[in-house]
Structure formats: C-alpha cells, structure tokens
Amino acid sequence: MSLRDRLQEIEGRIENAARKAGRRRDEITLIAVSKVFPAAALIEAYEAGARHFGENYVQEFEGKYPEVKDLPEARFHLIGHLQSNKSRRAAEMFHSIDTVDSGRLAWRLEEHSQPLEVFLEVKLSEEEAKAGVAPAQLGELIESVRACSHLTLRGLMTMPPWSDDAEAARPYFQRLRELAASHGLTGLSMGMSHDFEVAIAEGATHIRIGTALFGPRVKRAT
Ligand SMILES: *Cc1c(COP(=O)(O)O)cnc(C)c1O
Numbered sequence: 001m002s003l004r005d006r007l008q009e010i011e012g013r014i015e016n017a018a019r020k021a022g023r024r025r026d027e028i029t030l031i032a033v034s035k036v037f038p039a040a041a042l043i044e045a046y047e048a049g050a051r052h053f054g055e056n057y058v059q060e061f062e063g064k065y066p067e068v069k070d071l072p073e074a075r076f077h078l079i080g081h082l083q084s085n086k087s088r089r090a091a092e093m094f095h096s097i098d099t100v101d102s103g104r105l106a107w108r109l110e111e112h113s114q115p116l117e118v119f120l121e122v123k124l125s126e127e128e129a130k131a132g133v134a135p136a137q138l139g140e141l142i143e144s145v146r147a148c149s150h151l152t153l154r155g156l157m158t159m160p161p162w163s164d165d166a167e168a169a170r171p172y173f174q175r176l177r178e179l180a181a182s183h184g185l186t187g188l189s190m191g192m193s194h195d196f197e198v199a200i201a202e203g204a205t206h207i208r209i210g211t212a213l214f215g216p217r218v219k220r221a222t
Contacts, residue, residue: 003044003045003048003213006212006213006215007045007049007213008048010209010212010213013196013197014028014196014200014207016197017196017197017200018200021200021201021203023200027205028200028204028205028206029052029205029206029207030050030052030207030209031052031053031054031077031079031189031206031207031209032045032050032052032054032209032210032213032214033053033054033055033056033079033192033208033210033213033214034053034055034064034210034214035054035055035060035080035210035217036060036217037217038064039064040067041214042064042067043068043071045213045214046071046074050213051073051074052074052075052076052206053068053074053075053077054077054079054098054208055076055077055078055079055080055094056078058078058082058083058086058093059086061078061093062089062093065093069093075095075096076093076094076095076096077094077095077096077097077098078090078094078096078097078098078099079098079099079157079189079208080099081099081101081131082097082099082100084104084105084108087105087108087109087112088112090109091109091112091114091116092112092114094116095116095117096116096117096118096119096154097109097116097119098118098119098121098157098189098206099119099121099131099157100118100120100121100141101120101121101122101123101131101132101133101141102141103140103141103144103145106141106144106151107144107148109148109151110149110150110151112150113150114150115150115152116150116151116152117151117152117154118145118153118154119154119155119156119157119187119189119206120133120138120141120142120155120156120157121133121156121157121158121159122134122135122138122156122157122158122176122179123135124158124160124172124175124176125161125172127161130159130161132158132159135175135179138156138179138183139183142183142185153185154187155180155185155186155187155188155189155205155206156176156179156180156185156187156188156189157188157189157190157206158173158176158190160172160190160195166194166198169191169195169198169199170198170201172190173188173190173191173198173199173202173203173204174202176188177202177203186205187205187206188202188203188204188206189204189205189206189207189208190202190204190206190207191204191207192207192209192210192211193209193210193212193213194212196209
C-alpha cells in the first residue's frame, strides 16, 4: 500500500469516526508524525495532502528542515519533550509546541519573540517517565502561558499509558476533555494510530498519527 493509499484510508476512518460522534470532519486536524522517517517521507505525505507534521526531536528535525521549510501551508508541531537549551531552535522551526509542561519553558519560548501556538501536556497517569503537568498545577501553568504575549494557547495534549487496547485510553481522553472544559480550553491533542477513533469519539481536535501513515518505525540496516 502506498503512503497516498494509507492516508486515504485514515481519512475515511476519521470521517467515519467523526460522523458517528456527530462531529464535522473539519473539527479534526490530522498531525502526520514523521519521526525517524526522512524528509522525503514528509514531502511524499505533503504531496498526498498532509499539512500538519509532528516531530519528536529538535535535533532530528533540524536535519530535515531545510528540505521541508518552504512547503506552502505546512505546519510543524513539536510533539516530544523540549529541553530548554533547545528552545530557541525549536521556536525558529516549529509553528506549534505541543508539549509545554512548565511555566519556565513557556517563559523560555516567550523570550525568543517568535509567534508560537502551544498545547499544554498533561500527565494523567502515575506511570514513571511520562512528561506533563499534573492536573492540580494546570491552572497556574495556564496563567503563565496567557501572560506570554508571543504564545497562543490552543489546548491540552496527553499520552495515555501504552496499551494495545484502544478502549483502555478512553478514560484518559475523557479526563482531558473535562479538564480542558473546566479551564475554558477547546483544543484537545489526543489519539494515535491505534486509538484515534476513540479519541475522536471523546472530542479530539488534533490526532497524531505515525505508524498507520508511515509504517512501523523499524531501524533499517543500511
Ligand atoms: C510517536 C508519537 C505518536 C505517533 O504514534 P503512532 O502510534 O506511531 O501513531 C503520537 N504522539 C506522540 C507524542 C508520539 O511520540
């Protein structure tokens, strides 16, 4: 199956999930997660119609950026954890930082005077090694971000604990939706290849799809 066919299949599934949930397709943004794949794969996805791209590592994206930066209307999202020493480069390359989880990072980004959209990453599970702000600290972080004149707060983002059962993610998606509503936020970045239909049913506005679009992220022998 070609990338174009896979994108079309995902499109069909998004439309179905939206219809079932009584939502419009255009309420949902597909972020094509291109980590590990070369710039050529992004360009192929772009030519097939993808416009939003998600990358996890600033350094990895730096290598691809010269080849993709002039694609008209392409929007680049950082969806991996951002270390503050890479914030300047990130602010230059990305349109949206989807993993802001501290006031300190928000201020760092603000200092670069680059207009940026941001999502706040919320930690909803007790699992170790999961980044994100605790729900109890979210109000304070929202205040900090709203005080940053270059940052536009779009909403919340989360990564539920890994499970191959898509239904296992549903309570986390519901929780994120409730949290966003309680803070007056509308953007919800949630749902990946294996659970995006559940996420759409629970109100996702941004879904992040890697494997289903680009294929498995295997290390290839060269
Ligand atoms: C890799 C990644 C994805 C995409 O995951 P797939 O299961 O390949 O669709 C989505 N979100 C984040 C934060 C990721 O790191």
